Amino acid sequence: MEDQSNYETRTRSRIAAALLAPLAALIGMPAFAADAPVIDTGDTAWMLTSTALVLMMTIPGLALFYGGMVRKKNVLATCVQSFAITALVSVLWMVIGYSLAFSDGGAAQIFVGGLDDLFLATVTIDSVADLAPSIPESVFMTFQMTFAIITPALIAGAFADRMKFSALLWFIGIWLIVVYCPIAHWVWGGGYLGGEGVLDFAGGTVVHLNAGTAGLVCALVLGKRVGYGTENMAPHNLVFSLVGASLLWVGWFGFNAGSAVTSNVNAGMAMAVTQIATAAGALSWMIVEWIVTKKPSVLGMLSGAISGLVAITPASGFVDPRGALLIGLIAGVVCYLAAVWLKRVLGYDDSLDAFGVHGVGGAVGAILTGVFASSAINSLGSGGLIDGNWAQIGPQVLGVAVTFVYCGIATFVILKLVDVTIGLRVSREVEIEGLDYNLHGETVHV
Helix, strand or coil: CCCHHHHHHHHHHHHHHHHHHHHHHHHCCCCCCCCCCCCCHHHHHHHHHHHHHHHHHHHHHHHHHHHHHCCHHHHHHHHHHHHHHHHHHHHHHHHHHHHHHHCCCHHHCCCCCCCCCHHHCCCCCCCCECCECCCCHHHHHHHHHHHHHHHHHHHHHHCCCCECHHHHHHHHHHHHHHHHHHHHHHHHCCCHHHHCCCCCCCCHHHHHHHHHHHHHHHHHHHCCCCCCCCCCCCCCCHHHHHHHHHHHHHHHHHHHHHHHCCCCHHHHHHHHHHHHHHHHHHHHHHHHHHHHHCCCCHHHHHHHHHHHHHHHCCCCCCCCHHHHHHHHHHHHHHHHHHHHHHHHHHCCCCCCCHHHHHHHHHHHHHHHHHHHCCCCCCCCCCCCHHHCCHHHHHHHHHHHHHHHHHHHHHHHHHHHHHHHHCCCECCHHHHHHCHHHHHHCCCCCC
16 A cells, blocks of 8 residues: 555656656666655654554553453463563564465465565565565564464463463464464465455454464363362452553554554554544443443453454454444444353353454454445455445455364364373363462462
8 A cells, every 4th residue: 555655756756767768778877667666764664663562462461461360370371471472473473474474375375475585584674575665574574573473372361271381382383383374374465365355454364363263272172270160260450451451452553553554544544443443342342241230340341442453453444433433332242242141151261252352353343344344445445335345245254264264173283283292281280279380480479
């Protein structure tokens, strides 16, 4: 997506090339390269800021959000998962992840990228990516790295209190390469789903449905926590969670508005609709919970806000404020039902509602993108159902189904492989005593 200043610069270059071409031919001057990428300092500054905002979402945002929701004996173990995943994924993304997600896959392009960019071999100080020609490729690569970091970190909410730290590292490392990178390539790297017309501006399928589905499979494979349903497992410090959710809310502007990869009108609208949908999600969850339980809980309001953020993510570059308001209101209600009613009916222990909020919210947002996408906003020019384009709903449903099935099967296989080699779950005794001291030799004194 080309912003106004970049457009004007390229126009001047084309005019200069046309005027000077005859002279160049006469005196042997090299002609101007009319279509050479031009680094825009404004775009670059915005993307540097967005990258930092998205990284803040994982550490400290998600670490505090999840850490506050577990029991005191597991708060360190939960927080450090986000920190360790950040370190692990950063290295893996540099070594192989970026190449698999965004390089040319040749004959396998429809499924996954190639290996030409292992260890960032082609990323130089002045190279640019095809998807972001107005910023350095180093910035685009790091921005995408922060997406790759937060996606597996979200999964940890589903298996809180019971997975081995060693198993976590192996599972996340393999999952990034086998699940995240191919799906990111399908949608954003020139692969299958993008070719089918799936709209996903900032990661409704790639990030949230993907992580939520993996979380559901993790919860089913690991089983319930010891004492689940009989013991008090209330959050130990909701102030931590409130601070973490607030950091997520602010950081999400980098997530959604940054996905414009330019500092233009698309980024401005993405920021506006993100704020509107988040507020609507918080209010709708709060109202439903207030009606059902007679009290509006702090955790409910936080969860509703996250639901709105998740649902607007795939739609943020394609909808107007009215569409955003409806997406947020719907997401708050649907995610409440999934996190409270569906989990109770099906009986799985998704500790921190990774599937109820991110899986369901991602699916809702992806499908509603096909409903509320506006041709007046969408830079690709195609609207959704509100513009009379019924056909856009088909690709959105396809994207949800393919992501859910592939992620679910692959996640199950990876978990079983880790389980038969080093084991997934801590012992019953360790789980009862707490993970902080038993896994890390440290405890919290607050």
